[in-house]
Amino acid sequence: MGIMVAGAAADAETLSTGTNMPAIYQRLSAADLREALRKMLLTRRFEESAEESYMRGLIHGTMHLSIGQEATAIGVCVALRESDFITSTHRGHGHCIGRGADVKRMFAEFFGKEDGYCHGRGGSMHIADVSKGNLGANGIVGGGIPIAVGAALAAKKRKSGAVVVAFFGDGANNEGAFHEALNIGALWKLPVVFVCENNGYGMSTSVRRSTAVPNVADRAVAYGIPGVIVDGNRFADVAEAAFAAVERARRGEGPTLIESKTYRIRGHSRSDRNRYRTKEEIESWIARDPIKLFTADLKKFGLTTEAEIAGIRQSVEEEITAAIEFAKASPSPDPAQVTRYVYSN
Amino acid sequence: MAIAMEEDDRVFLMGEDIGVYGGAFQVTGDLVHRFGEDRVMDTPISELGGAGVAVGAALAGMRPIFEFQFSDFMTLAMEQIVNQAAKIHYMLGGAVSVPLVMRFPAGSGTGAAAQHSQSLEAWLAHVPGLKVIQPSTPYDAKGMLLAAVADPDPVMIFEHKLLYKMKGPVPEGHYTVPIGKAETRRVGRDVTIVATSIMVHKALAAAEQLAAEDIEAEVVDLRSLRPIDTQAIIDSVKHTSRLVCVYEGVKTLGIGAEISASIAESEAFDYLDAPIVRLGGADCPLPYNPELEKAAVPQVPDIIEAVRALVRRKV
Numbered sequence: 001m002g003i004m005v006a007g008a009a010a011d012a013e014t015l016s017t018g019t020n021m022p023a024i025y026q027r028l029s030a031a032d033l034r035e036a037l038r039k040m041l042l043t044r045r046f047e048e049s050a051e052e053s054y055m056r057g058l059i060h061g062t063m064h065l066s067i068g069q070e071a072t073a074i075g076v077c078v079a080l081r082e083s084d085f086i087t088s089t090h091r092g093h094g095h096c097i098g099r100g101a102d103v104k105r106m107f108a109e110f111f112g113k114e115d116g117y118c119h120g121r122g123g124s125m126h127i128a129d130v131s132k133g134n135l136g137a138n139g140i141v142g143g144g145i146p147i148a149v150g151a152a153l154a155a156k157k158r159k160s161g162a163v164v165v166a167f168f169g170d171g172a173n174n175e176g177a178f179h180e181a182l183n184i185g186a187l188w189k190l191p192v193v194f195v196c197e198n199n200g201y202g203m204s205t206s207v208r209r210s211t212a213v214p215n216v217a218d219r220a221v222a223y224g225i226p227g228v229i230v231d232g233n234r235f236a237d238v239a240e241a242a243f244a245a246v247e248r249a250r251r252g253e254g255p256t257l258i259e260s261k262t263y264r265i266r267g268h269s270r271s272d273r274n275r276y277r278t279k280e281e282i283e284s285w286i287a288r289d290p291i292k293l294f295t296a297d298l299k300k301f302g303l304t305t306e307a308e309i310a311g312i313r314q315s316v317e318e319e320i321t322a323a324i325e326f327a328k329a330s331p332s333p334d335p336a337q338v339t340r341y342v343y344s345n
Numbered sequence: 346m347a348i349a350m351e352e353d354d355r356v357f358l359m360g361e362d363i364g365v366y367g368g369a370f371q372v373t374g375d376l377v378h379r380f381g382e383d384r385v386m387d388t389p390i391s392e393l394g395g396a397g398v399a400v401g402a403a404l405a406g407m408r409p410i411f412e413f414q415f416s417d418f419m420t421l422a423m424e425q426i427v428n429q430a431a432k433i434h435y436m437l438g439g440a441v442s443v444p445l446v447m448r449f450p451a452g453s454g455t456g457a458a459a460q461h462s463q464s465l466e467a468w469l470a471h472v473p474g475l476k477v478i479q480p481s482t483p484y485d486a487k488g489m490l491l492a493a494v495a496d497p498d499p500v501m502i503f504e505h506k507l508l509y510k511m512k513g514p515v516p517e518g519h520y521t522v523p524i525g526k527a528e529t530r531r532v533g534r535d536v537t538i539v540a541t542s543i544m545v546h547k548a549l550a551a552a553e554q555l556a557a558e559d560i561e562a563e564v565v566d567l568r569s570l571r572p573i574d575t576q577a578i579i580d581s582v583k584h585t586s587r588l589v590c591v592y593e594g595v596k597t598l599g600i601g602a603e604i605s606a607s608i609a610e611s612e613a614f615d616y617l618d619a620p621i622v623r624l625g626g627a628d629c630p631l632p633y634n635p636e637l638e639k640a641a642v643p644q645v646p647d648i649i650e651a652v653r654a655l656v657r658r659k660v
Contacts, residue, residue: 118438121436122436122438126436130437136436140429143424146397146425147404150401150402151404157402157407164401180391180394180397183389183391183394340439343498344442
């Protein structure tokens with residue numbers, strides 16, 4: 001159970017088949033790939049528009065933007081079936097969109113409105129469309145990981161065939177919940193995939209300054225499960241590893257820990273003044289923008305055209321504009337209903 | 346639990362050493378032989394992970410009953426109980442429920458000292474989204490457990506360890522005792538004693554002795570801390586005009602403070618003939634020495650003395 005570098009494995013495979021095209025581009029249809037690109041663009045524009053709405057005073061509270069991490073969220077979700085589940089994080093807008101949530105209701109939640117997914121009770125950190133198998137974003141670092149293991153236990157008990165993905169950041173890998181959840185998931189061979197989005201920093205503290213091993217994936221060895229490192233800015237690498245891990249889980253062979261190495265282009269939250277990293281570092285990652293890399297790939301392999309991409313961008317723009325209008329028009333929750341939803345009955 | 350498991354195959358048990366060992370207090374007994382290891386699951390010593398797994402399983406359609414070996418160990422799992430189980434329904438605007446039962450063997454009297462003897466129920470009762478109950482009789486232990494399993498929300502059951510050996514009438518088959526309703530265990534005219542868990546029995550013993558002095562105490566078994574049946578206490582106090590709260594948890598900022606304040610805020614305040622009295626655990630960790638241990642929680646003579654002083658107090 002060593003550490004596997006998925007990108008390298010994929011390269012070896014493409015060499016042996018004699019084509020440059022990553023296997024995942026052959027496995028997914030051109031329509032699937034364009035849909036993945038659409039979701040990445042939708043996530044990007046959701047985040048940018050969220051930021052803009054904040055600047056314009058339409059939103060109070062905080063938010064955690066995933067700009068630069070879209071290939072991980074969408075690359076993992078593409079490997080899931082409708083009946084599968086995820087648990088998400090405070091930086092969870094991409095996961096939500098990956099699972100097919102409606103940006104109208106996402107924006108409405110962001111704006112704190114009654115039509116939001118959580119009727120204005122959750123906000124940015126808790127947006128989730130449960131009907132799409134999203135068991136919730138989480139404000140507590142590492143909080144969703146044991147919950148994902150529990151959902152996987154339920155899937156195993158009910159023989160539903162469902163797989164559960166636990167998304168979390170690099171910060172979570174030093175929480176006890178991460179270790180306890182990996183142990184139980186591995187011990188009981190549950191259908192769960194642990195996806196660490198390593199964006200380099202837990203708030204301001206770099207992985208190097210917080211984590212005793214060089215890679216989060218190295219932690220897998222302690223639990224006897226595969227640890228896989230992927231280039232988190234390359235959709236193909238992420239999707240390839242996600243499919244392998246999800247299929248392994250579905251076969252009943254237990255969990256995989258995927259470490260997706262990526263980068264958070266924006267600050268941690270609104271309060272971040274970027275004092276812990278350099279402009280050069282940020283720019284070097286902007287140069288590796290996952291959407292840029294993915295569109296270049298799709299064009300290179302003739303899977304889409306410039307015109308098609310322009311069409312997708314246009315439809316995303318329209319969707320975002322309509323969503324913001326919907327959110328603005330949605331009523332605020334009635335303050336007299338503040339204690340509603342504390343209990344089910 | 347066996348009835349719940351027979352009736353509903355979504356119900357399963359999780360906890361430390363609840364399988365062949367039968368649980369630290371033999372509550373699960375031989376259930377593992379009857380239902381198998383898939384439904385009576387030994388977890389690693391991993392309270393946070395185990396509690397989180399139970400939350401996730403509940404979210405995804407199961408009905409887990411999670412046993413903490415000692416209630417003290419809930420401190421290792423507070424994140425999942427307080428931030429997750431209690432809040433998920435609300436945070437997600439009612440889109441999902443967490444039908445989870447957690448059982449907490451609690452209380453002192455076993456010589457287990459400071460880290461295995463606490464009564465921390467008030468901690469959890471402070472958290473909206475949880476239901477917190479403390480059955481005091483075998484009848485209620487069964488009926489409230491079955492009510493808890495049927496409840497769509499997380500229900501925390503605090504079971505006093507000294508009550509596990511108590512005998513009392515328990516009907517066969519399925520019945521439930523509602524969560525959120527207090528029960529008057531003894532009717533009296535002179536003073537209301539509101540007690541929880543094992544203190545109900547101490548209050549009843551005190552009431553018997555006080556009756557010999559012609560002091561008739563009414564004993565109200567609170568049974569449920571959240572939701573709390575304030576109305577039952579108000580009704581009783583309006584009738585007796587005096588109130589004593591008896592509980593094993595630390596007195597300061599405990600359940601007695603909540604009861605006292607609720608009565609002070611209510612129409613029953615005008616009926617009071619004397620100040621409200623709280624008898625709770627001492628402001629110290631639970632000690633090992635048996636005499637010290639007894640001194641740290643209210644005992645029958647403490648209740649008798651408090652009631653006597655209250656009733657004979659010149660108005």
